Every structure is written in C-alpha cells, then in structure tokens.
Amino acid sequence: MDIICDRTKCCGCHACYNICPKNAVEMITDEKGFKYPVINQKKCINCGLCVKVCPILKNNVNKYQKKVYAIYNKNEEERLNSSSGGLFILLAKAILNMNGVVFGASFDKDFCVFHSYVEDENEIIRLQGSKYVQSTIGDTYKKVKEFLEKDIYVLFTGTSCQIEGLKSFLIKDYDKLYTQDLICHGVPSPKVWQKYLDYQKKIYKNNDIKNISFRNKAHSWSLFSTRIDFNGKVYSKTHDKDLFMQAFLSNTCLRESCYNCHFKNDYRNSDITLADFWGVSKVHPNMNDEKGTSLVIINSRKGQELFDLIKTECKYEVSYEDIIYLYNPAYIRSAIKDKKYDAFYENIDKMEFDILVKKYVSHISIFKKLIRKTRNIIKKVLDK
Ligand SMILES: Cc1cc2nc3c(=O)[nH]c(=O)nc-3n(C[C@H](O)[C@H](O)[C@H](O)COP(=O)(O)OP(=O)(O)OC[C@H]3O[C@@H](n4cnc5c(N)ncnc54)[C@H](O)[C@@H]3O)c2cc1C
Known part of the structure; x- marks a missing residue:
C-alpha cells in the first residue's frame, strides 16, 4: 500500500492509523504543522483496511428529517x-x-x-x-x-x-x-498555534500560562475575546484584534x-x-x-x-x-483560502509571529471596517 487518500483531501481523522492491525500507519507532522498518515512499508501487509475506513473515500448520506x-x-x-x-x-x-x-x-x-x-x-x-x-x-x-x-x-x-x-x-x-x-x-495549524503561544510567552516574560479561552464573553458573546491567564497577568483581546484569531478567521492557516x-x-x-x-x-x-x-x-x-x-x-x-x-x-460552504496562504507558510519559520501576521494575513480593509461600524451605530440607534 503506498497512499491511502489524496493528500490535499486528507482531513487527518486518524481512522487509518487506528484500524491498522500492524501499526504500519504513522501520523507524521508536515512542515505546516498538520499530521498526515504515512505507511511504513516494512510493516504493511496490504490488508487494505486503511483504505476501507477512510471517510474521504466514502459518500455517506443521512435521510433523517432534521x-x-x-x-x-x-x-x-x-x-x-x-x-x-x-x-x-x-x-x-x-x-x-x-x-x-x-x-x-x-x-x-x-x-x-x-x-x-x-x-x-x-x-x-x-x-x-x-x-x-x-x-x-x-x-x-x-x-x-x-x-x-x-x-x-x-x-x-x-x-x-x-x-x-x-x-x-x-x-x-x-x-x-x-x-x-x-x-x-x-x-488551524497546531504549528501556528505553538508559534503564537511562544510569541505571547516572550511578551509576558516566560510567565506560566494557567488558562486559555478562545471565547471569553467579557465584552459580549458576538464580540468574543481570546483570554490568556498568566501567572498574575492577563492577556485579553477581541477576536478582530488578536493575531491568532486574525490568521484563523482570514483563512490563512x-x-x-x-x-x-x-x-x-x-x-x-x-x-x-x-x-x-x-x-x-x-x-x-x-x-x-x-x-x-x-x-x-x-x-x-x-x-x-x-x-x-x-x-x-x-x-x-x-x-x-x-x-x-x-x-x-x-x-455547507468551505472556507476560501487567503491569497497570502503560501507566502504565510513560506515565511513561518523566518519571522516573529506579529510580523508574519501583519505581513501575510489579509486583513479586513479599513473601508469595510468603517461600513461595519456605521451599520452597528445605526442598529444601536434603531434598537433604542
Ligand atoms: C475549529 C472549530 C471551528 C468552528 N467553527 C464554527 C463556525 O464556523 N460556525 C459556528 O457557528 N460554530 C463553529 N464552531 C462551534 C462553536 O465554536 C461552538 O463550539 C459550538 O457552538 C458549541 O458550543 P457550546 O457552547 O455548546 O459548547 P462548548 O463547551 O463551547 O464546546 C465544546 C465542544 O467543542 C468541541 N471542541 C472544542 N474544540 C475542538 C476542536 N479543536 N476540535 C474538535 N472539537 C472541539 C468539544 O469537544 C466539545 O464538543 C467551531 C468550533 C471549532 C472547534
């Protein structure tokens, strides 16, 4: 057995890894930080179970009236x-x-x-x-x-x-x-996440992290924040300002x-x-x-x-x-890849996280932000 499914389609679900009776499927981390199955030919007995359980190669349908x-x-x-x-x-x-x-x-x-x-x-x-x-x-x-x-x-x-x-x-x-x-x-990529954590730790002088929330509701549910509790200090930024969330929501990583x-x-x-x-x-x-x-x-x-x-x-x-x-x-719709995706990953090991995100994440334009702000103000006035 050489490959299980097309690499661009592999979702990293680990079904092939779990089913292999000879532990011949290894999950190897690639340069972007995602795990992909690789078959160890010395252990593989060509039983085909890994292909049989790959969900990408199946088309399941559910007819239940949701x-x-x-x-x-x-x-x-x-x-x-x-x-x-x-x-x-x-x-x-x-x-x-x-x-x-x-x-x-x-x-x-x-x-x-x-x-x-x-x-x-x-x-x-x-x-x-x-x-x-x-x-x-x-x-x-x-x-x-x-x-x-x-x-x-x-x-x-x-x-x-x-x-x-x-x-x-x-x-x-x-x-x-x-x-x-x-x-x-x-x-998002575990490698990008690690890079972000290293960046935060550097800023907070290697203080221990005690807790992390991606969805802190201190402002509100819709304007949620990333909150990191360090030993004695707190980092908190709303999702539009936090560097990791910017990379995530712009579909860059x-x-x-x-x-x-x-x-x-x-x-x-x-x-x-x-x-x-x-x-x-x-x-x-x-x-x-x-x-x-x-x-x-x-x-x-x-x-x-x-x-x-x-x-x-x-x-x-x-x-x-x-x-x-x-x-x-x-x-029903997949995310659309950020046009700077390739450049982002090409430079991931060369730059500090903040510079990487500022340079290679497509941010919402000032014009769009302005429209959004005006819309929110009008909504608040109408709601009163
Ligand atoms: C990667 C990701 C993308 C999402 N994208 C959207 C979106 O586009 N639109 C939308 O409406 N909702 C999205 N969600 C779901 C949303 O963020 C909430 O998790 C969901 O509404 C459940 O909230 P809750 O308050 O009931 O429970 P919570 O307690 O907030 O959720 C806990 C559940 O999330 C699961 N979970 C947490 N992190 C992960 C992870 N990394 N991988 C797999 N499972 C995880 C836990 O196993 C548990 O089942 C996403 C969640 C994740 C993890």
Whole structure:
C-alpha cells in the first residue's frame, strides 16, 4: 500500500492509523504543522483496511428529517463558560448520568490540543469551550470501541471529519454510541498555534500560562475575546484584534482539506450538530441577550432522544432549516483560502509571529471596517 487518500483531501481523522492491525500507519507532522498518515512499508501487509475506513473515500448520506432549534442552557455560569449557548456540557452530563464516558477536545499541560475522555462531571470543564486548533485524535477511536464493547454509553464529540472517521473505523453501529459535531469554519495549524503561544510567552516574560479561552464573553458573546491567564497577568483581546484569531478567521492557516471540505453537505452523520446561532437577534430576538445562543440541529432519532433528556434545562425556540444556510454558511460552504496562504507558510519559520501576521494575513480593509461600524451605530440607534 503506498497512499491511502489524496493528500490535499486528507482531513487527518486518524481512522487509518487506528484500524491498522500492524501499526504500519504513522501520523507524521508536515512542515505546516498538520499530521498526515504515512505507511511504513516494512510493516504493511496490504490488508487494505486503511483504505476501507477512510471517510474521504466514502459518500455517506443521512435521510433523517432534521430539526433545528435556537437554544441556551438556563444555568448562566455553565453558559458563560461555553462558546455559545452551553449545550455541550448538558449533553455530556446526560451521558455521564448513564455511567457513560465523554470524548472531546482538551488542552495538554503545554496547551496543545488533543482528544481525550472524561468519566466524572468535575472533569467536563477540560472539554468545554472551542479550541480553534486541529485536535489530535491519537488512539481515541480504539478507546471508544473498548468502552462500547463493554456496553458502556459513549458520547464522542468533535468536528464532522472526526465523527466520520470514528464511524468509519467502528464499521458497525452501536446502540450506546452518541455523536455530536460542530459547524466548523476549518481547523488551524497546531504549528501556528505553538508559534503564537511562544510569541505571547516572550511578551509576558516566560510567565506560566494557567488558562486559555478562545471565547471569553467579557465584552459580549458576538464580540468574543481570546483570554490568556498568566501567572498574575492577563492577556485579553477581541477576536478582530488578536493575531491568532486574525490568521484563523482570514483563512490563512487552515488545513488544506478544509478549503474543500468533504463533509460540508446539507446533512450530517452525527446525532446532534452544535453551532453559534449567528443571526439570532433577527430571527429569534427573545433568545438573544449576548450571553451566547446555540444553533442545534438534530440529525437522528438518537439525537432527538438525547435532546429530549436535556431540553427542560434550556430555553429554546423551534427554528428553520433555511436559517442555517443564511446565517451560518460554514454549514455547507468551505472556507476560501487567503491569497497570502503560501507566502504565510513560506515565511513561518523566518519571522516573529506579529510580523508574519501583519505581513501575510489579509486583513479586513479599513473601508469595510468603517461600513461595519456605521451599520452597528445605526442598529444601536434603531434598537433604542
Ligand atoms: C475549529 C472549530 C471551528 C468552528 N467553527 C464554527 C463556525 O464556523 N460556525 C459556528 O457557528 N460554530 C463553529 N464552531 C462551534 C462553536 O465554536 C461552538 O463550539 C459550538 O457552538 C458549541 O458550543 P457550546 O457552547 O455548546 O459548547 P462548548 O463547551 O463551547 O464546546 C465544546 C465542544 O467543542 C468541541 N471542541 C472544542 N474544540 C475542538 C476542536 N479543536 N476540535 C474538535 N472539537 C472541539 C468539544 O469537544 C466539545 O464538543 C467551531 C468550533 C471549532 C472547534
């Protein structure tokens, strides 16, 4: 076996890595900081399992008539500690109450992002909150299978490609497996993230980092900030001013496959999809207090069952499918690559992070910023 799937399409889901019976698939980090499978020919027995489970080589379809809600968690503390409406923590608690386990993205001690699992409610906080970096799956799919084979409930959460990778790896359906994905803008490079952290540490004189939030709501939910708690000092900048978020939202540092995402369809194979309910002030004004509102899409019977378990702990209104396409185009459309993408990566090892971003990230023009500001002022006046 030489290659598994086209490198420009490989989403890095790790299904091939987890399935290989001879550990012949190694996940090697490339020059941009993303992991790709490479086959060790000495170990490979040409069984073809890696190709069989590759979700990129499949075309799954889900015919379930989806349901859409605008929703938020009534517990204000849980909601404020979450990226949007704080739905994930409720789903996680529901599964833990059934003596299950919950998988999701967490930080390690160096603030690299990787998938892990929790078995105790006090640990959910590790998985809570969006981390805008590609999370390394490692051998978590094998762990999921071990739990399911022991008849234990599992909630697996992640991006759509990670859910597809898991389902492909498992081959068969398990009654006790629940999956939740996200509407995903795309995943930034772990190398770019590391470079940003090194830059911040230098500015803060190598102080220890205690905590990081990509979605601090101190200003508001829509004007969220990146907040880094150092030992005794705090860095906080809104997403339009933070250098890492500028590179992320300008599509300069996403994985190659994100620019042509295989999983951007008008269906999902997860049970539940979570996202921010952008546009909520127009569509469901009663649901917007700027503390975070989620868009929830129910994609299966199991998803509905799980939703029914938590809905009494939420405020919600039934919404409409068209709203997703209108206000959250990332549901069906891939990000468009920044024209400075190649130059950004060519210079990543040559420049300080701030200079790199200022030079090679396409910023929103002053003219567009002015229009946006004027629009906001008019809106505020009309709202009074
Ligand atoms: C890389 C990325 C891109 C996103 N892009 C969009 C977008 O374009 N539009 C939109 O509306 N919403 C997007 N989201 C989703 C949004 O940010 C919230 O995560 C979502 O609304 C859930 O919020 P919550 O308040 O219910 O729970 P939270 O507690 O905020 O979310 C926790 C959930 O996010 C998962 N998660 C966190 N980081 C990662 C990661 N790196 N990889 C995989 N899973 C992760 C956890 O496993 C858990 O399931 C994105 C999320 C990520 C991670």
